[in-house]
Amino acid sequence: MIKVIVPATSANIAMGYDCLGMAVNLFTAVKIDGADKFNITGCDEAFQNEDNLVYQGFIQGCKHLKREVPTISIDIQSEIPESRGLGSSSACVVAGIIGAFEYFKEEVDKDVILQIATAMEGHPDNVAPAIYGGLCMAFEDSNGHYDVIKYPVDDSYYFTAVIPDFKVSTNEARKIVPKEVKTATVAHQLSHCLAMLNALSNGDIKQLNDAIDDRLHEPYRKKLINGFDDVKEIVEANDSVVYISGSGSTLIIISNSADRRDKIIEALQKRFEKFSIKNVEIMN
Amino acid sequence: MIKVIVPATSANIAMGYDCLGMAVNLFTAVKIDGADKFNITGCDEAFQNEDNLVYQGFIQGCKHLKREVPTISIDIQSEIPESRGLGSSSACVVAGIIGAFEYFKEEVDKDVILQIATAMEGHPDNVAPAIYGGLCMAFEDSNGHYDVIKYPVDDSYYFTAVIPDFKVSTNEARKIVPKEVKTATVAHQLSHCLAMLNALSNGDIKQLNDAIDDRLHEPYRKKLINGFDDVKEIVEANDSVVYISGSGSTLIIISNSADRRDKIIEALQKRFEKFSIKNVEIMN
Numbered sequence: 001m002i003k004v005i006v007p008a009t010s011a012n013i014a015m016g017y018d019c020l021g022m023a024v025n026l027f028t029a030v031k032i033d034g035a036d037k038f039n040i041t042g043c044d045e046a047f048q049n050e051d052n053l054v055y056q057g058f059i060q061g062c063k064h065l066k067r068e069v070p071t072i073s074i075d076i077q078s079e080i081p082e083s084r085g086l087g088s089s090s091a092c093v094v095a096g097i098i099g100a101f102e103y104f105k106e107e108v109d110k111d112v113i114l115q116i117a118t119a120m121e122g123h124p125d126n127v128a129p130a131i132y133g134g135l136c137m138a139f140e141d142s143n144g145h146y147d148v149i150k151y152p153v154d155d156s157y158y159f160t161a162v163i164p165d166f167k168v169s170t171n172e173a174r175k176i177v178p179k180e181v182k183t184a185t186v187a188h189q190l191s192h193c194l195a196m197l198n199a200l201s202n203g204d205i206k207q208l209n210d211a212i213d214d215r216l217h218e219p220y221r222k223k224l225i226n227g228f229d230d231v232k233e234i235v236e237a238n239d240s241v242v243y244i245s246g247s248g249s250t251l252i253i254i255s256n257s258a259d260r261r262d263k264i265i266e267a268l269q270k271r272f273e274k275f276s277i278k279n280v281e282i283m284n
Numbered sequence: 285m286i287k288v289i290v291p292a293t294s295a296n297i298a299m300g301y302d303c304l305g306m307a308v309n310l311f312t313a314v315k316i317d318g319a320d321k322f323n324i325t326g327c328d329e330a331f332q333n334e335d336n337l338v339y340q341g342f343i344q345g346c347k348h349l350k351r352e353v354p355t356i357s358i359d360i361q362s363e364i365p366e367s368r369g370l371g372s373s374s375a376c377v378v379a380g381i382i383g384a385f386e387y388f389k390e391e392v393d394k395d396v397i398l399q400i401a402t403a404m405e406g407h408p409d410n411v412a413p414a415i416y417g418g419l420c421m422a423f424e425d426s427n428g429h430y431d432v433i434k435y436p437v438d439d440s441y442y443f444t445a446v447i448p449d450f451k452v453s454t455n456e457a458r459k460i461v462p463k464e465v466k467t468a469t470v471a472h473q474l475s476h477c478l479a480m481l482n483a484l485s486n487g488d489i490k491q492l493n494d495a496i497d498d499r500l501h502e503p504y505r506k507k508l509i510n511g512f513d514d515v516k517e518i519v520e521a522n523d524s525v526v527y528i529s530g531s532g533s534t535l536i537i538i539s540n541s542a543d544r545r546d547k548i549i550e551a552l553q554k555r556f557e558k559f560s561i562k563n564v565e566i567m568n
Binding site for chain 1: 466
């Protein structure tokens with residue numbers, strides 16, 4: 001029996017649309033074992049079938065290794081909420097692929113896992129940090145190969161996930177973003193993304209606040225997240241910043257003081273009783 | 285008499301459209317002195333009048349310092365070719381503003397100079413490196429203030445400026461870039477800009493080559509630069525990269541070997557007899 005643990009991931013990180021993501025300490029733990037009959041346990045019944053992403057990842061891993069897919073049992077215990085912008089599907093895909101490599105006692109090469117997982121997911125921003133940990137940027141090089149660059153995050157920052165009691169469909173969140181943007185907006189996004197990475201590395205929350213000013217997706221996607229403006233108001237009143245994790249519904253708050261963070265959490269818990277609010281840490 | 289020397293600047297740097305720029309060792313040297321009668325020497329006769337950008341910069345500097353504009357003589361000796369994408373106008377503006385501060389023996393605060401110069405130039409990508417040196421990113425923060433972040437460049441890189449015998453009008457070069465781009469292109473530009481900065485800092489020319497793949501301005505602006513495709517072919521055949529400096533016409537070649545650089549220069553000199561080809565260094 002093999003066991004694979006993969007972290008949740010928060011993609012986009014405000015200014016890093018479709019290229020930045022970071023791993024946080026919520027986990028999907030998967031057990032895979034040889035079995036007489038294919039079966040999946042631990043997850044919602046709707047996912048207990050061959051379309052299961054862990055199993056699909058496992059199949060792609062087997063294909064890469066040129067191995068026949070064995071009959072297996074899969075147990076999935078996940079803390080990562082589904083359709084909340086925390087990379088639950090990427091975690092499953094990655095766990096399944098790594099599971100296949102471990103099942104056949106093959107060396108787990110992160111670069112290979114990244115290529116397979118990105119091909120399955122269509123974009124690398126969640127799978128890269130799920131595999132590499134930390135804050136990652138993934139991009140397609142001229143040979144169609146995905147490369148990863150890791151960025152430091154200053155340890156003075158506190159991260160809090162505000163997980164609403166409703167899902168946001170990734171498809172719907174993609175559709176709501178306009179297909180075209182003004183060229184001037186590109187320069188804005190670019191410069192502010194660079195400033196954001198700088199501020200994340202140096203602990204300057206004032207610069208982080210200046211840098212996080214997305215004009216590409218937040219103005220549209222926030223409409224799918226009931227309460228977004230209220231959360232933002234509470235966060236900003238406490239000199240902290242907030243962004244939509246992936247395509248939502250989760251919001252990630254970044255503070256540089258436990259005191260301010262706690263004040264925000266207290267105010268949010270009063271205002272949004274049904275939301276789950278969790279302090280999270282970056283998984284390096 | 286005061287003397288101010290300001291470097292040439294190469295803006296955009298392929299993937300850093302309207303936000304990145306770097307200072308290189310071609311200079312504009314300006315002498316300013318009190319005079320009985322306003323006069324300008326050293327530059328083309330067309331610029332020997334009150335519209336002169338050094339003089340205009342000087343006036344804005346005086347305004348900031350709340351000083352009456354004195355009657356001055358200006359001498360301008362410039363190695364920076366005009367309308368070639370090497371920041372000749374930014375160098376003049378910056379020299380004039382600094383000139384005013386030095387004329388009145390006021391402390392030259394780079395941040396203040398940046399604000400005045402950006403207001404005059406409309407964008408900060410040339411003026412920031414002209415003031416701060418090195419490879420700079422400048423962005424407008426939430427208070428309308430321009431901030432600068434500096435990036436390291438590995439000293440294994442060689443830079444060569446290919447300066448054509450024709451000008452490109454900045455206005456025309458701006459007009460030729462489409463007003464809108466696909467949202468997917470933003471993610472491409474963003475990820476590749478991050479990869480480019482990473483490659484510039486770590487000396488990995490393969491990664492630099494993968495990263496420099498502009499889809500925002502080069503496909504359009506290269507049409508204004510006769511010979512662009514030929515230069516690119518020669519450069520790429522020698523495992524080096526090339527980008528349009530600012531809005532052109534200058535192209536900057538980046539190599540990681542003096543040998544390859546020299547081969548490129550030899551081939552270019554044969555092919556483009558009228559172009560000026562100069563090895564340049566980053567001015568930190």
